[in-house]
Amino acid sequence: MASKTYNVGVIGYGMSAKVFHIPLIQVTPSFNLHSIVQRTPKPNDDAAKDHPSAKIYHSADEMFADPSIDIIVITTTPDTHFHFTKSALESGKHALVEKPFVPTSAEAQQLIDISEKTGKLICVYQNRRWDTDFLTVQQLIKEDKLGRVVEFETHFDRYKPERPATWKGTLGMDQAGGVIYDLGTHLIDQAYVLFGMPQSVVGVFANQRNDGFQEPDSITVLLSYGNDGPLVTAKAGVLCVETEQLRYWVRGSKGSFKKYHLDVQEDQLKAGLKPGDSGFGIESDAASGNLVVYEDGKPVGRKHKNVEPLTYATLYEGFKKAIEGGGAAAVPVKASEARDVLKIIEAAKESARTGKTVKL
Template identity: 55%
Template sequence: MANSTINSPLNVGVIGYGLSATVFHIPFIAITPTLKLHSILQRNPGQSGKSAPHDHPDVKHFTSLDQFLADADLDVVVISTPPQTHFPFAQQALLAGKHVLVEKPFVPTVSEADALIKLAREKCRLICVYQNRRWDSDFLTVRKLLADGTLGRVVEFETHFDRFRLEKPSTWKGTLSMAQGGSALYDLGTHLIDQAYVLFGMPRSVFGVLASQRDGLLLGPQNPDLEPDSVTAQLFYDDGLIVLVRIGSVSAEVRQPRFWIRGTKGSYHKHGLDTQEPQLRSGLKTEDANFGREGPEWNGKLTLVGDDGSFIEKDCPNVEPQTYSKLFELFGEAVVRNREEDLPVPASQARDVLQIIEAIRESARNRREIQLS
C-alpha cells in the first residue's frame, strides 16, 4: 500500500482505559513525536477506580463508540479492550476511515483476521498489532546472536513464560474461553509464538498439549471444553529445528527460565522476564535512564565451543534496549507515510501466528501432529 503522506502529529484515540491503555499505550503515545493523544473512550469513567477524564483533562472524552469514531479530527484508533471486542471495534474503526493499532491477541480467529486485513486494504488504511515483546531486550539479544551466527545452526530453541500462580486471574485472561481469545494460549502464547515466527517463520508442523495445571486436567476428548493455563507446544521446521514453547502456571522457581537455545557452535541460557512491564507497573517513567535495563545478576549465559572442542562459558548481557517505544515510533512513521510494508507488526503476520495457534489447539484436541501449509 503506497499513498500520499499524512500530516503529523497524528491524533490518536484510545478505546478502553484499563491496564493496557494506562501502562502500555498512553505513556508511549506521549513520547512519540508523530503521535498525539487526542481522545479516550471509557464507557463508565470512575467505575473501576480509574477515570480518564480525571487523569487526562486536556483531551476529548467519550462514552459512546459511535460518537468517538465520528470525530473527523481522529486519525488513529488504539484498541486496548479484551480480545473478543477486537474484531467489531477494528471493523467499525476502519469503516470510519481510521488507522488502527490493536492489542494482542489480534482477534480470536484466522477468518476474522483475514476479514480485517481485506477491509483495511479496501479502505486504504493501516492495521497494526501490538506485539510489544518483539522489543524485549532479551529477545533483541537473541535476534542478534542468531543474526551474527554466534550459535551456529540452531537445532533446539526453548522459550518459556512460567509463573507460580495457583489462583485463576479474574480478568479476561482467566475468564474468556479460547473461542473468545482467552486462556494462556492466546494471552502468553501469542507472545512466544510470535517471537518464534519472527526468528524462524512458519513451521512445517506443530504438536501441542494444553492443560490446566491448577486443576490437573488435559485438553482432549475427555475434557473438550478445558481452558488451559499451561501450554507445551513443539514447532517443527524443515531444517530439523525444533522450537519448544512452554507456559506454566505452577512453576515454583526463584529464577524462572526464559530462553535455552542450542546450536552447532554454542548455546545461550537466560532466566527472568524483560524488565519493562514490572517497571511500567511500578510507575517508572519511560524516559528514566534505567528503563528497560536489567541488573548484571540477570545476564544470560553464553557457552561457546572452542577450536579444541572445549566449552567456554561467559556472561552475555542484553543489547542496548530499544524499549516498546520503538513499536510506536515505527507505527507512527508508517501511518504518516501510509505504507503497510513499513508497519512494525503487520496484521498479516499476526494472522500467521493465529494459524499456528489454531493448529496447536487442533493438535491438543486430537492428540496428533498438525501439518501447516
Template identity: 55%
Template sequence: MASSKQFNVGVVGYGMSAKIFHIPFIKATPSLKLHSILQRSPKPGDSAPADYPDLQHHTALDSLLADPALDVVVLCTTPPTHFAFATAALEAGKHVFCEKPFVPTSAEAAQLAALAAQQNKLLCVYQNRRYDADFATVSQLIKDGTLGRVVEFETHFDRYKMEHPTNWKGTVPMEQGGGAVYDLGTHLVDQVYTLFGMPATVYAKFVSQRQGKFYPGSAPDGSAVDPDSLTAHLYYPDTGLTAIVRIGVLSVETQQPRFWIRGSKGSYTKKGLDTQEPQLKSGMTTSDAKFGREGPEWAGKLAILGEGGAVSQRDLPNVEPPPTYAKIYESFARALASGKEEDVPVPASQARDVLKIIEAVQESGKTGREVPISS
C-alpha cells in the same frame, strides 16, 4: 522521510493495557498526539476525564469514530471485541493499532487485513515483546551466526499463580481469544515466528496445572478442565529445528527460565522476564535511564565451541541500548507518515500467520495429533 504531521490518537478502553502499555508511549512519540479516550463507565479513582481533563472523552464507540479530527484508533479492549471494533474503525476511515491477542481466528485477521487495504488505512498489532531486550539479544545471536545452525529453541513464560484469573484471561473461552494460549502464547509464538517463519507442523499438550488434569478432560468434581498451561513443539524440517513453547503457572523458581537455545556452534540460556512491564507498573517513566535495563545478575549464559572442542563460557548481558516498547510506536508513527503498509512493524498479515500456528496448536491439543500448518 519524517513528516511534520501530528496524528490524533484515540484510545478505546481505560484498563491496565491503556494506562501502562499505550498511553505513556503515545505521549512519548512526537508525531502522535493523545487526542481522546473512550471509557464506558468512569468512576472515582478510575476516570479518564479526571486524569486527562484536556482531552476529548467518550463513552460509546460511535461518537469517538464520528470525530473527523481523529486519525488513529488504539484498541485496548478485550479480545472478543477486537474484530467488530477494528471493522468499525476502518470503515470510519481510521488507522487501527490493536492490542494482542489480535482476533480469535486467522480468518478474521485476514478479513481485517483486506478491509484495511480496501480503505487504504494501516492496521498494526501490538506485539510489544518483539521489543524485549532479551529477545533482541537472542535475535542478534542468531542473525550473527554465533550459535551456528539452531537445532533447539526453547522459550518460556512461567510463573507461580495458583489463583485463577478473574479478568478476560481467565473468563473468556479459548475459542474466543482467552486463556494462556492467547494471552502468553501469542507472545511466545510470535517471537518464534519472527525468528524462523512458519513451522511445517506442531504438536501440543494443554494442561490445567491448577487442577492437575490434562485437556481435554474433566476435573475431579466433573467440571470441564480449563487449560492454564501449554507445551507445544513447532517443527522446521528444512533445518532440523524444534522450537518449544512452554507456559506454566506453578513454577516457584525465583529466577524463572526464559530462553534455552542450542546450536551447532554454541548454546545460550537466559532467566527472568524483560524488565519493562514491572518497571512501568511501578511508575517508572520511559525516559528513565534504567528503563528496559536489568541488573548484571540476570545476564544470559553463552557457551561457545572453540578449536579442538574446547568450550568457553561467559555471561552475556543484553544488547545496548535496549530496545523498548517505544520502538513499536515509533515504527508505527513512521508508517503513518509514509502511508505504506510495508512500514507497519507488525502487520495484520503476520498476526494472521501467528494465529494459524495457534489454531494448529489448539487442534493438536484437542486431538492428540501432530497437525500441519495450513498455507
C-alpha cells in the same frame, strides 16, 4: 515544514491502556492523546481526572464518529477486537490493536482485506518483539555465535495458583481467551519472527491448577521446522515454583544461550517510568544470560549482557513512520503476521484436541 500531529483515540481504560499504550503515545513525537473511551468511570479510576486534556467518550461509536481522530488504539478484551477494528478502518482511521489480534485467522484476513480497501493501516501490539533479551537472542543468531540453531525454548512460566478474573481466565478459547491467546501469542510470535511458519505443530494443553475449569491454564507447543530446522518449544505453566524462571534456552551447532528472568519494561511501565527515562529497559548485569561456546575443544561459559534496549516505543515510532508515508510495508507488526500466528495457534488447538500432529 512542521510535521503533522496525529490525534490518537484509545478505546478502553484498563491496565493495557494505562501501562502499555498511553505512556507510549505520550513519548511518540507528533502523536497526541486526543480521547479515551471509558464506559463507567469510578471515583478512583477516572480517565477524565487522569488526563484532563483528553476528550472522554462513553461509547466507541462516539469515537468512530469523530472526524478529528486519525488513529484508534484498541485495548479492550479480544472478543471485541474484530468489530472495533473493522469500525475504525471503515470510519477512516488507522488501527493499533492489542494482542491477541482477533479470535481467528479468518477474521484477521477479513480485516486485512478491509485495510487494503480503505487504505487505512493496522498494526498489532506484539510488543515483546522489542524485549531486550529477545533482541539479544536475535543478534546472537544473526552473528552466528550459536551456529545452526537446533533447539529453541521460549518460556513464560510463573507461579500463579489462582485463576485470574480478567478475560485471560474467563473468556473461552473460541473468544481468544486463555493462556494460548495470552502468553502463547507472545511466545509463538517470537518463534515466528525468528524462523517463520513451522512445518508442523503439536499442542499439549493442561489445567495445572486442577480447579474444576475446563479451559486449560498451561500449554506446551512444539513447532517443527523439518530435519534441517530447529525444534521450537513454547511453554507457559502456572505452577512453577522457582527463584529464577527460565526465559530462553537456545542450542546451536556452535554454542548455547540460556537466559532467566523477564524483560524489565513491563514492571518499569507499571512503576511509572517511560521510554527515555534513565535506565529504562536495562536489566542488571546479574540478570544477564549465559553464553556457552566451544574454545580449544571444550565448552566455555560467560555472562552475555543484553544489547542496548530499543524499548516498546519502537513499535509506536514504526507505526508513525508507516502512517507518515511508509505505508503497509513499513508497519512494524503487520496484520498478515498476526494472522499467521493465529494459524499456528489454531493448529496447536487442533493438535491438543485430537492428540495428533498438525501439518501446516
